Amino acid sequence: MLQATGINKSFFGNRVLEDVNFDVKAGQVHALIGENGAGKSTLVNILSGNLQRDTGKVVFDGDTVSFDNPLEAMSAGISVVHQELSIVPQATVAENIFLRREITNRFGFNDWNAMYARCQAVFDRMQVDINPRALAGSLSIGMQQLVEVAKSVVLNAKLIFMDEPTSSLSEKEIDELFQVVRDLRDSGLAIVFISHKLNELFEISDHVTVLRDGRNVGTRLTAEASSDEIISLMVGRSLSKLYPERSASVGDVVFSCRDLALFGAVKDVNFDLRRGEILGMAGLIGAGRTEAMLALINARKRASGRFELNGKPIELNSPHEALGHGIVYLSEDRKGSGLFLDYDMVLNVSSCVLDREARFGMENRKAMREATWRYVTEMDIRPKRPSATILSLSGGNQQKILLAKSLNADPKVLIVDEPTRGVDVGAKAQIHKKLRELANAGCSIILISSELPEVLGMSDRVLVFRSGTVVADLDNKAGVLTQEDVMNAAVELEGLAV
């Protein structure tokens, strides 16, 4: 259906794609995988008219094509679900879906009834419960992602690129998405699917192509490939898939939280956090974990809550006060509330501690640059150029900057919300190692992740959330807790509650 040959692309002299060949067949799901910054998003952007290639040839449906902009690609039947959501939060779901492609009645006015009906039909087919009249901004990130997918379906696209569509979805939502993907595939569409989660590739794709440093290093039939083979193609060596060793001893209670409540979202959250402990928070998206943590630092005005740090009661009236006590929150939404996109790495990494080593209140740029440089080398952030703006970084590298920013604030209690969203397998292992080192050095960590294996692999203890409250507190020092244990805990209590 689509054949791309010899695609090259450079940004300001930096070669990002080098002679990439890429074929996609109708009625198949083609997975695209590679390390952060390997050029996956760039390739997608070129094939969908968002960026212009330097050289190379693209044949789509038998015609040689060259799209000047995304709208041209769309009318040819190519649509994209982008890595970074492009939802307009102030508009309704239907307005988002039909943006610039409104259905009009015979007088040329927008025919909203028709659009709502069409949306509803697509959502019914996808079996998701979203109101087309709801404001898009009021939906969870997971739901917004499904709206993006619905957009392509509404468009009758022949080829859909999905750039890390699952990175914000819960297991259940992923299953729903995959069901939709299979339906679309069976009806003859081609789908290009990008993800850093290998198990997903094996579950959904027919072919897999691996990019490394902007080159296609191999295309395989998924059924004939092994995950070891794919990983070694990706990173050029094999990786251990083990989570880092748990620390031998977890210390005394450092921080405790009582009666935390946020109107309409969180109630009766109580927990203790010990020195050097990694406390995992499991639960479905929408279970209230993020809200609970935002309420804890009072970034969202809580209804109640009492806190103790090292046995002394403390006030946490704002993120500013929390930071003063060494309580740092890493946002789940790096673009919306995590990073300063137009600024460079240095300013982002320093943003919590601008006054560090300041002289007479004047910023110490040298110290800022050195700290940034340390994280850039230590976490292998690419490009190795602290003056690069965040917008020019690949998604995974942005995520690393976000983590660097939190670490740079010298946390005693670090709350990380989806810290490995969108990072590749290798980098993920690095981040896990980093978090464990931090815990071993005495920092206490709260880990929120929608990936249950990550929560189980990393945590010394797991809190299970449901409907805004903690329904189970499971010990995991031995690391033998299973997915079923967590699910059972949630389900059992659900049974009791009814």
Add this chain to the structure above:
Amino acid sequence: MSSAQALVDKDKGMKIPFRSVLSSRQFWLLTINAVVVIGLGIMRPDTFLSWINFKAVLSLMSYDLLLAIAMTTVLIVRGLDLSVGAVMALSSVVMALLLRAGMPVLPSVTGGLLVALLCGFTNGFFIVRIGILPFLVTLAMMTAARGVATVLTTGQYISFPTAPRWFSRFARHEFVLQIGDASYGVPVLLIITLTATLVFGILLSNWVPLRRLFFIGQNAEAAKLSGIQVERLTIAAYMISAFFVWIAALLMTSANKIGYANYGITAEMRAIAAAVIGGASFFGGSGSIFGTFLGVLLLALIGNGFILLNGDPNWQQATVGVVLIVAVGIDALRTIRQRG
């Protein structure tokens, strides 16, 4: 020296992004200003290229510069202040009334300062705590301040004949600079304005509390989660803005020897135009005092050009309007392209 250090040093040549973007913009602005100067210099060598004319241009632009700095400060936090001109008038009227009533200079000017700061605080409070759009709040403040000033003065000039002589003289007083045979009189008005500009410009690009304003404007939510006191600093930005408005009011009252309710009508438009030309953005997070200075200078030179070339001075206003639309349009396009 470690290789890491070497690389950091190598990277040093690269400026922080909003500065490097602006420095290229500042370079262009400087060039355009130079072109205008050379153009006018060729067309009107005798009148334009005289110290008298430069002094007039610079003195006249002083007020605009102070108001544009006020505007830049609030634009950085993704705000807007349409009340700069009106608050300048109100502050001037209050100072003049107090002086006329026989109050000593210090309490009088302090009265003017307090009124200006109160206006700034009210702007900030309604925008931050109540959550009303800056456009609406400051539009209301503009109307209210101008209205109160008019009521207080019944639209008359307020002179203060009994006030100490030095007060009505200092802004226009000139220090004479002797260079070779030529002597140049430099008005205090200009010295104060340029000093304030220089000091604030340095602080804005180095002093941590002011640096935080940029982060607030770039992404308020992220700034809040980074422990930046967004609400407090945003209100502070509106009060800093009011402070510069007060300096303008003080100088204007002294230089003209009267307080007047119609000072600074449409000044907010010139302030916005100058700030946006200089690199401030309606989308927040960028702007610099040097850029704003160059923006004000450009508008002043254009105005001067119209006068010297015997054009209708009213064209100046139309030009400011056109320049404003172009600058704002470019700003919007650039932001949309970058942030998608």
